[in-house]
Amino acid sequence: MSTRTVLNAADITRALTRISHEILESNKGPGGLVLLGIPTRGVTLAHRIGALIDEIAAAELGGRGTPVGALDVTMYRDDLHRNPTRAPHPTQIPAGGIDGKTVVLIDDVLFSGRSIRAALDALQDIGRPAAVRLATLVDRGHRELPIRPDFIGKNLPSAREERVNVRLTEVDGAEEVTIES
Amino acid sequence: MRHLLDTQNLAREDAVRILDVAEDMADTQRREVKKLPTLRGKTVVNLFFEDSTRTRISFEAAAKRLSADVINFSAKGSSVSKGESLQDTAQTLQAMGADAVVIRHGASGAPRTLATSGWITAGVVNAGDGTHEHPTQALLDAFTIRKRTFGDESRGRDLAGLRVTIVGDILHSRVARSNVWLLATLGAEVTLVAPPTLVPQDVSRWPARILYDLDEAIAAGPDALMMLRIQLERMNAAYFPTEREYSRRWGLDAERLAALGPGSMVMHPGPMNRGLEISADAADSPRSTVLDQVTNGVSVRMAVLYLLLAGTDEREDV
Numbered sequence: 001m002s003t004r005t006v007l008n009a010a011d012i013t014r015a016l017t018r019i020s021h022e023i024l025e026s027n028k029g030p031g032g033l034v035l036l037g038i039p040t041r042g043v044t045l046a047h048r049i050g051a052l053i054d055e056i057a058a059a060e061l062g063g064r065g066t067p068v069g070a071l072d073v074t075m076y077r078d079d080l081h082r083n084p085t086r087a088p089h090p091t092q093i094p095a096g097g098i099d100g101k102t103v104v105l106i107d108d109v110l111f112s113g114r115s116i117r118a119a120l121d122a123l124q125d126i127g128r129p130a131a132v133r134l135a136t137l138v139d140r141g142h143r144e145l146p147i148r149p150d151f152i153g154k155n156l157p158s159a160r161e162e163r164v165n166v167r168l169t170e171v172d173g174a175e176e177v178t179i180e181s
Numbered sequence: 182m183r184h185l186l187d188t189q190n191l192a193r194e195d196a197v198r199i200l201d202v203a204e205d206m207a208d209t210q211r212r213e214v215k216k217l218p219t220l221r222g223k224t225v226v227n228l229f230f231e232d233s234t235r236t237r238i239s240f241e242a243a244a245k246r247l248s249a250d251v252i253n254f255s256a257k258g259s260s261v262s263k264g265e266s267l268q269d270t271a272q273t274l275q276a277m278g279a280d281a282v283v284i285r286h287g288a289s290g291a292p293r294t295l296a297t298s299g300w301i302t303a304g305v306v307n308a309g310d311g312t313h314e315h316p317t318q319a320l321l322d323a324f325t326i327r328k329r330t331f332g333d334e335s336r337g338r339d340l341a342g343l344r345v346t347i348v349g350d351i352l353h354s355r356v357a358r359s360n361v362w363l364l365a366t367l368g369a370e371v372t373l374v375a376p377p378t379l380v381p382q383d384v385s386r387w388p389a390r391i392l393y394d395l396d397e398a399i400a401a402g403p404d405a406l407m408m409l410r411i412q413l414e415r416m417n418a419a420y421f422p423t424e425r426e427y428s429r430r431w432g433l434d435a436e437r438l439a440a441l442g443p444g445s446m447v448m449h450p451g452p453m454n455r456g457l458e459i460s461a462d463a464a465d466s467p468r469s470t471v472l473d474q475v476t477n478g479v480s481v482r483m484a485v486l487y488l489l490l491a492g493t494d495e496r497e498d499v
């Protein structure tokens with residue numbers, strides 16, 4: 001078994017900065033954006049991207065921060081009965097809600113696409129956004145559903161058996177993306 | 182978690198886990214769409230051998246909010262009144278493909294028999310058995326105390342250092358038994374107050390203090406005061422001279438409510454006998470958690486059903 005580092009701390013920061021710019025570019029500014037991270041590491045990434053957007057678009061935001069929240073998808077998964085019981089995580093929807101907003105879902109690794117399918121179902125129960133976009137730090141392929149990300153940190157071709165690990169300082173005390181084979 | 186039969190054998194981590202999942206469930210119940218797809222395709226049978234409205238509809242609401250199918254089975258007007266045994270009833274449910282059975286039974290230990298007999302493979306939830314236990318009621322009481330005390334900071338916490346006083350018919354109350362075990366496991370100090378005739382014979386091994394004087398208990402300033410229902414249907418012997426005397430000595434009237442510190446909450450598992458164990462002033466005061474308890478009951482039961490049914494079959498007993 002070998003482990004290879006794919007992204008180091010500086011690479012992750014650069015990727016998140018680029019994603020933040022791309023989100024602002026495609027949204028034509030910071031208006032009406034809501035960032036929702038998928039627990040656990042997606043939430044950390046959402047907060048970082050939110051802070052970057054606030055920095056980049058400070059003039060347009062005029063001191064108001066970009067709303068950032070968490071969207072737990074545990075209860076909407078289609079594989080619950082195949083795994084040991086998962087503990088759900090809190091969902092936090094920013095005060096303004098998501099109706100009519102552009103929601104950017106943020107996850108650390110995009111793999112089968114099933115979490116995102118669950119996230120779309122969860123969103124539907126919370127409100128009706130004007131548009132939903134998807135940002136992911138790593139896209140490792142092997143999609144099982146017709147889902148594709150709008151903003152990608154790194155495309156990482158991988159074999160199905162390989163493990164992609166994202167470690168973030170706030171959660172894991174380390175900052176890297178590794179692939180184990 | 183495979184079954185939920187009692188709180189006496191519930192470990193602290195498992196109890197806190199149920200309460201934390203209940204927090205997440207409670208969050209979803211504030212949304213416009215309250216229904217989650219989590220238990221789609223699962224069947225929950227409410228098997229009620231004793232009358233119950235609130236517990237049954239609370240379990241029914243919980244199962245439906247998680248998209249499970251619910252079959253209500255009450256002993257009245259069913260094959261049980263024709264003399265069918267628990268074993269045959271259980272095997273019938275098994276043959277129909279029940280994934281969980283919520284059982285209320287007049288005999289203490291019936292849920293355990295159901296869970297350990299091998300008659301069924303479904304998860305079993307005790308919804309009250311005889312004078313033994315009523316674990317989901319104790320869990321919702323603990324949830325209510327935690328939520329009122331810690332608010333949004335509740336997750337992950339136990340009830341260490343909180344003082345809970347339970348007043349009334351301890352002898353017949355499965356709610357009291359479940360609460361004594363669970364609250365003690367969670368670190369709370371439990372005091373029981375009752376007429377001497379309504380205290381079980383041997384409570385020396387219960388993790389609780391026994392008092393006979395309600396005013397003394399109120400003067401101690403408990404964080405929560407839980408008034409139990411006087412179960413008139415179980416009062417086949419004379420445990421106290423008259424209802425009026427009970428109400429005067431062990432009822433929460435306006436005067437005692439005033440004596441109770443402003444930080445104390447007043448709890449009641451319902452249904453209330455207004456004017457007997459609890460006065461209207463106390464029941465309707467802002468310190469009363471009666472309706473919170475009902476709301477929280479659905480969230481706690483959703484959490485229990487989720488933990489019982491959502492995972493694989495790789496489960497361990499609780």
